[in-house]
Amino acid sequence: MRIQRAPLFLLIPGLVALLFLVVPLIALIAQTPWEAFPKIISSPEALEALRLSLLTSLAATGLAAVFGIPMAWLLAREVLPFTGLLRALVIVPLLLPPVVSGVALLEALGRRGLVGGFLYDNFDITFPFTTIGVVIATTFVAMPFLIITLEGGFRSLHQRYEDAAATLGANSRRIFFRVSVPMVAPAAIAGLVLCWARALGEFGATITFAGNFPGVTQTMPLAVYTALESDRSVAIALSLVLLLVSVGVLVALRGKYLQTRAS
Amino acid sequence: MKILANFTLTKGNFTLDIDTTVSAGTVTAVLGPNGSGKSTLLRVLAGLQLIDSGEIVFGDRVVDAAPSIHVSPQDRCVGVVFQDYALFPHLSVAENIAFGPRSLGASKKEARNVARAQLESLGITELSARRPSQISGGQGQRVALARALATQPDVLLLDEPLAALDAQTRESVRTELERHIKAFTGCVVFVTHDPLDAMLLADRVIILENGSITQEGTPSELAARPATDYVATLMGVNLIRGYAHDGLLQVDGGGVLQISQRSLEGQVLAVLRPEAITLHLTQPQGSARNVWRGTIRALTPMHDRIRVSIDASPPVVATVTHASVAELKLSVGTSIWVSAKTLTIEAFTK
Numbered sequence: 001m002r003i004q005r006a007p008l009f010l011l012i013p014g015l016v017a018l019l020f021l022v023v024p025l026i027a028l029i030a031q032t033p034w035e036a037f038p039k040i041i042s043s044p045e046a047l048e049a050l051r052l053s054l055l056t057s058l059a060a061t062g063l064a065a066v067f068g069i070p071m072a073w074l075l076a077r078e079v080l081p082f083t084g085l086l087r088a089l090v091i092v093p094l095l096l097p098p099v100v101s102g103v104a105l106l107e108a109l110g111r112r113g114l115v116g117g118f119l120y121d122n123f124d125i126t127f128p129f130t131t132i133g134v135v136i137a138t139t140f141v142a143m144p145f146l147i148i149t150l151e152g153g154f155r156s157l158h159q160r161y162e163d164a165a166a167t168l169g170a171n172s173r174r175i176f177f178r179v180s181v182p183m184v185a186p187a188a189i190a191g192l193v194l195c196w197a198r199a200l201g202e203f204g205a206t207i208t209f210a211g212n213f214p215g216v217t218q219t220m221p222l223a224v225y226t227a228l229e230s231d232r233s234v235a236i237a238l239s240l241v242l243l244l245v246s247v248g249v250l251v252a253l254r255g256k257y258l259q260t261r262a263s
Numbered sequence: 264m265k266i267l268a269n270f271t272l273t274k275g276n277f278t279l280d281i282d283t284t285v286s287a288g289t290v291t292a293v294l295g296p297n298g299s300g301k302s303t304l305l306r307v308l309a310g311l312q313l314i315d316s317g318e319i320v321f322g323d324r325v326v327d328a329a330p331s332i333h334v335s336p337q338d339r340c341v342g343v344v345f346q347d348y349a350l351f352p353h354l355s356v357a358e359n360i361a362f363g364p365r366s367l368g369a370s371k372k373e374a375r376n377v378a379r380a381q382l383e384s385l386g387i388t389e390l391s392a393r394r395p396s397q398i399s400g401g402q403g404q405r406v407a408l409a410r411a412l413a414t415q416p417d418v419l420l421l422d423e424p425l426a427a428l429d430a431q432t433r434e435s436v437r438t439e440l441e442r443h444i445k446a447f448t449g450c451v452v453f454v455t456h457d458p459l460d461a462m463l464l465a466d467r468v469i470i471l472e473n474g475s476i477t478q479e480g481t482p483s484e485l486a487a488r489p490a491t492d493y494v495a496t497l498m499g500v501n502l503i504r505g506y507a508h509d510g511l512l513q514v515d516g517g518g519v520l521q522i523s524q525r526s527l528e529g530q531v532l533a534v535l536r537p538e539a540i541t542l543h544l545t546q547p548q549g550s551a552r553n554v555w556r557g558t559i560r561a562l563t564p565m566h567d568r569i570r571v572s573i574d575a576s577p578p579v580v581a582t583v584t585h586a587s588v589a590e591l592k593l594s595v596g597t598s599i600w601v602s603a604k605t606l607t608i609e610a611f612t613k
Contacts, residue, residue, distance in 0.1 A: 163343075
């Protein structure tokens with residue numbers, strides 16, 4: 001590694017940025033009530049929130065995989081008209097404030113919503129304020145992460161591999177599942193993990209669209225928010241769990257995002 | 264089985280216009296400069312690219328007839344060796360070869376047996392469990408060939424099969440490749456930009472320039488009677504265009520040469536081999552000779568000789584020994600006499 005003296009005008013603001021990002025995390029760990037931690041974490045409310053979080057975030061990731069992976073391929077191969085516009089539309093939920101996503105979902109899938117009204121009137125189906133509502137809200141917010149990451153993967157996959165598979169007699173299904181998807185596996189895994197991490201942390205769209213009902217829609221982030229008003233130590237303990245998950249995600253993705261340049 | 268290809272295809276302002284036939288049991292090289300449409304022609308034959316008009320027939324089967332018929336690559340019975348091989352990096356060598364048979368409905372076991380047989384016939388059994396990233400370029404080429412042959416295709420298409428190799432492995436892989444494609448009973452079409460590959464491997468060569476076929480023939484026919492400057496350059500001969508009358512060739516662009524074929528009349532091409540040209544510092548005497556003056560434009564060393572490009576009427580390239588260059592003190596700008604015996608100029612009508 002090359003040793004280079006950093007100029008002060010870069011060193012000082014850089015270190016300020018680092019402190020700003022790290023100090024809150026240190027404070028969180030420092031304030032953790034370690035004696036009470038096991039009890040708080042194993043309380044029925046906490047376990048319920050954890051269970052619900054895992055369930056909804058995994059369900060959202062599954063839905064994102066089933067629908068998002070094909071969408072990523074369609075965008076990468078530019079088989080649909082107006083691919084540029086479609087790509088922009090897919091990215092919008094990524095930039096939208098989550099609470100706005102929640103309001104938009106209410107207008108679409110709420111009992112008096114564009115589609116939800118029809119479903120409620122004809123089939124008595126409602127999404128808001130249900131566990132399925134949580135899954136819908138988190139999928140809406142998290143799926144773009146998967147699509148965008150994977151589109152890059154499919155795009156960098158050279159067409160000739162798919163061509164080669166076609167000349168060897170593979171139909172389009174076999175080409176997709178045996179050649180395209182395995183070849184973009186690193187991007188697919190990165191996309192799925194990012195998607196899942198985003199789903200696990202989802203707050204704004206969930207509380208707006210699905211509300212905050214313990215055991216039904218109260219996921220970990222919502223439980224943290226709720227606990228903050230009653231018992232601060234519970235909020236801190238639950239936050240620490242989410243922090244550990246984030247660190248876990250970072251470690252899982254280190255191959256892709258933590259690699260420094262060689263030599 | 265033979266291939267009939269008569270079609271056109273337009274991409275932007277490039278048009279590929281093909282009309283040719285390829286017979287079974289022959290090896291055909293498509294030779295042309297970069298951007299001449301060689302790879303596109305191969306993709307069309309493989310079914311990876313749609314044609315705009317015309318048709319392509321494999322044996323008695325119409326595989327393309329624009330715009331109504333298009334047999335997909337999956338159903339064409341073609342084996343393709345792609346440029347850079349396009350081996351699937353996530354599969355082992357054996358799985359790469361078994362991919363085709365599996366796609367066509369063979370059981371796992373059958374496909375494995377086909378792969379093993381292919382590996383054996385190409386003498387690369389020991390590579391079976393390796394990944395494409397763990398084998399050399401020459402081995403990759405063999406695996407790509409094995410994978411293409413594993414589906415028992417009627418047509419074998421190879422895109423620049425030797426271009427990815429360094430000069431040393433190229434020789435041995437070419438010999439190996441020759442053995443396998445000569446043994447193949449169907450049609451073999453390969454694309455190359457290297458005249459040596461075409462000369463050594465092909466029974467027939469199709470010259471493709473700017474989307475059109477400019478000449479077809481056996482390698483020796485092309486060497487004897489190149490139809491275009493591109494072919495003449497590839498064959499390393501001088502191509503002179505002119506008007507023949509009564510044993511004299513009035514060269515387009517200036518100059519007159521005697522030719523031995525007195526009966527030739529009208530617009531002709533003439534081939535003059537560089538080694539048949541002699542250079543002199545003073546005007547040479549003697550009969551049955553063409554003698555003309557020129558100036559040396561460039562000297563290019565080749566492996567055992569030196570190519571001398573001469574500005575003259577007509578301009579020519581001569582090859583001389585290093586000794587002659589030293590003896591005559593040749594350098595760029597040297598004024599020189601060029602001579603060639605009449606008998607060495609082979610004129611022919613197009």
